[in-house]
Amino acid sequence: MKTRITILLLALFVSFNIGFAQQDEECMNNLSMFDSYVKSKKYDDAYGPWKIVRDKCPRFNRAIYAHGEKILLHKIKSATGVDQVAYINDLMLLYDQSREYFASKYDLGEILADKANLAYKYRKELNKTNDQVYNMFDEAYVKDAKNFTSAKGLYTHFSLIVDLFDDGKKEAQQMFDKYDDVNELIEGIVSEYTTKLNKLVEKEEAGETLGKKDTQRKKFYESSIEVYETKILPSMDQKLGKRATCAVLVPLYQRDFEENKNNGVWLQRAMNRMYAKGCKEDPLFLKLVQQKNSIEPSADTAFYLYLLTGEQKYFNQTVQLETDPLKKAKLYKKLAQEFKAKGSYGKARQYFMEALKLNPSDGSPYLAIAAMYAKSANNCGDTNFNKRAVFWLAANEAEKAGRVDGRLRSAAAKTATSYRASAPSKADIFNCSCSGTVIKIGCWIGRSVTVPNI
Structure with a gap:
C-alpha cells in the first residue's frame, strides 16, 4: 500500500x-x-x-x-x-x-x-x-x-x-x-x-524558491525516476542478458517477419530492441525500419532512417512527427550520443542542448558535454595553460548537471572536482598574472572561460 x-x-x-x-x-x-x-x-x-x-x-x-x-x-x-x-x-x-x-x-x-x-x-x-x-x-x-x-x-x-x-x-x-x-x-x-x-x-x-511541499515533491519525483531508470530498467536488461543478443534476435525476427510485417506494434518493438542491442548494422534492421515506415511512419522510423542514410529529410521528419516533448528530448539525446561516439562533438553538443530545452530536469546532457570538453582539452588550446583551462569549462558544465538534476548531484560534484584538479593551479595563475582574465577556447568548443581570482 x-x-x-x-x-x-x-x-x-x-x-x-x-x-x-x-x-x-x-x-x-x-x-x-x-x-x-x-x-x-x-x-x-x-x-x-x-x-x-x-x-x-x-x-x-x-x-x-x-x-x-x-x-x-x-x-x-x-x-x-x-x-x-x-x-x-x-x-x-x-x-x-x-x-x-x-x-x-x-x-x-x-x-x-x-x-x-x-x-x-x-x-x-x-x-x-x-x-x-x-x-x-x-x-x-x-x-x-x-x-x-x-x-x-x-x-x-x-x-x-x-x-x-x-x-x-x-x-x-x-x-x-x-x-x-x-x-x-x-x-x-x-x-x-x-x-x-x-x-x-x-x-x-x-530564481524562485520552492516551498516545503514543492521541495518534497521534487525529491519524490527525482528519487522515483532514479529508481526506475538506474535500478529497475538496468536490472531488467541484465536479467535478459544473452537471451537477447543479435545472434538470438536476428533469426527470431527473420522467422516471424512475414507473419508480422503488417503488425506495427511488432515491427516497432523489434526495431527498437535491435537498436538497443547494437544490431543496427544487420540488414534485417533496415528491413524492419523500412517496413514500419511504409505502413506507419513515425518519429522513431524517421530517426532510424536518418542514422542509416544520413539524409537530412529523415531528420526533419523525425522532428515533425514527434510531438511529445520528452520523447523528442530522448531522440535528440540518442542523436547526440551517436555523434559523440563518432567524435563529432560540435553536432553532439547541439543536440544535447536541444534535449535540455525539452527536458530541463535531466542533467545528463551537461555531463556529456563536460566530458567532450575534457577530452578535447589538448586539442582546443594554443598554450599549455589554455589547454588546461578547458577543464574549468568542463567543471562548470558538470556543475550545471548537479544544479538541475538532484539524482546527479553527487556524481556531478565529484566530476567537477576531478576536472578542476586538472585545471591550472593557484601557483600557475599567480605566475601568469592572469587572474580574472577571459580565455577564448578555440576549435569546436568556441566558448570562453574566466580565470579564477586568487
Missing part, C-alpha cells in the same frame, strides 16, 4: 464515516489504542485492539488497513510455520478488504501488485510456483496496468517470465513482449513524474 497514505491517517477523527460506527465507543477507544501502539512500533500490543475494530467496524477508519498492514507484516516476520502462513493469508485478505471498504482510496492494480509481491516473497512458505506468482502479477497488469506502479513488482513480473522461459514454459517472443510491456509502463510513469519535475526545475532556474 502507498505509505504516504498513512500520513493522512494519523488525524484519526477527521475521516470517520458517517453512520453507526461513528457512535461505537468500543471501536473508537480501540482505534485510539492501536493507533498509539503503532506509532510507538509496539505492533504486538496493537494487534488485539486493531483486530476488534477490524472485525466489528471494518468501515470505521482507513487506519484499519494502513496500520493493519504494518501490524501483520510484523507478525509475519516474527512467526514461523503454520502461524506465519496464517498471518500471510490474513494480510492477503486485508488487502482485499481495503479495496472492498475503501475502494476509492485503494486502486485495483496497487492491491493486486501488493498481493503478488507478498506471494513472491513468501512463495516457499505458501508453496507457490513461479507460474502461479507470475499469473498474480499478470492479473495486476491485465486488469489495471495504469495503477501497477510498484517498482519491485514490475521488475519481479518480468524476472519471473525470464525464469519461466529458462524452464521451457514461455516462448522467447512472450518474454520479449513482456519486457516491452513493463518497459512501456515504466516509461509512462517516468514521463509523468518528469513532466511534473520539469515545472519545479523551471521555477528554480527562474
Whole structure:
C-alpha cells in the first residue's frame, strides 16, 4: 500500500464515516489504542485492539488497513510455520478488504501488485510456483496496468517470465513482449513524474524558491525516476542478458517477419530492441525500419532512417512527427550520443542542448558535454595553460548537471572536482598574472572561460 497514505491517517477523527460506527465507543477507544501502539512500533500490543475494530467496524477508519498492514507484516516476520502462513493469508485478505471498504482510496492494480509481491516473497512458505506468482502479477497488469506502479513488482513480473522461459514454459517472443510491456509502463510513469519535475526545475532556474511541499515533491519525483531508470530498467536488461543478443534476435525476427510485417506494434518493438542491442548494422534492421515506415511512419522510423542514410529529410521528419516533448528530448539525446561516439562533438553538443530545452530536469546532457570538453582539452588550446583551462569549462558544465538534476548531484560534484584538479593551479595563475582574465577556447568548443581570482 502507498505509505504516504498513512500520513493522512494519523488525524484519526477527521475521516470517520458517517453512520453507526461513528457512535461505537468500543471501536473508537480501540482505534485510539492501536493507533498509539503503532506509532510507538509496539505492533504486538496493537494487534488485539486493531483486530476488534477490524472485525466489528471494518468501515470505521482507513487506519484499519494502513496500520493493519504494518501490524501483520510484523507478525509475519516474527512467526514461523503454520502461524506465519496464517498471518500471510490474513494480510492477503486485508488487502482485499481495503479495496472492498475503501475502494476509492485503494486502486485495483496497487492491491493486486501488493498481493503478488507478498506471494513472491513468501512463495516457499505458501508453496507457490513461479507460474502461479507470475499469473498474480499478470492479473495486476491485465486488469489495471495504469495503477501497477510498484517498482519491485514490475521488475519481479518480468524476472519471473525470464525464469519461466529458462524452464521451457514461455516462448522467447512472450518474454520479449513482456519486457516491452513493463518497459512501456515504466516509461509512462517516468514521463509523468518528469513532466511534473520539469515545472519545479523551471521555477528554480527562474530564481524562485520552492516551498516545503514543492521541495518534497521534487525529491519524490527525482528519487522515483532514479529508481526506475538506474535500478529497475538496468536490472531488467541484465536479467535478459544473452537471451537477447543479435545472434538470438536476428533469426527470431527473420522467422516471424512475414507473419508480422503488417503488425506495427511488432515491427516497432523489434526495431527498437535491435537498436538497443547494437544490431543496427544487420540488414534485417533496415528491413524492419523500412517496413514500419511504409505502413506507419513515425518519429522513431524517421530517426532510424536518418542514422542509416544520413539524409537530412529523415531528420526533419523525425522532428515533425514527434510531438511529445520528452520523447523528442530522448531522440535528440540518442542523436547526440551517436555523434559523440563518432567524435563529432560540435553536432553532439547541439543536440544535447536541444534535449535540455525539452527536458530541463535531466542533467545528463551537461555531463556529456563536460566530458567532450575534457577530452578535447589538448586539442582546443594554443598554450599549455589554455589547454588546461578547458577543464574549468568542463567543471562548470558538470556543475550545471548537479544544479538541475538532484539524482546527479553527487556524481556531478565529484566530476567537477576531478576536472578542476586538472585545471591550472593557484601557483600557475599567480605566475601568469592572469587572474580574472577571459580565455577564448578555440576549435569546436568556441566558448570562453574566466580565470579564477586568487
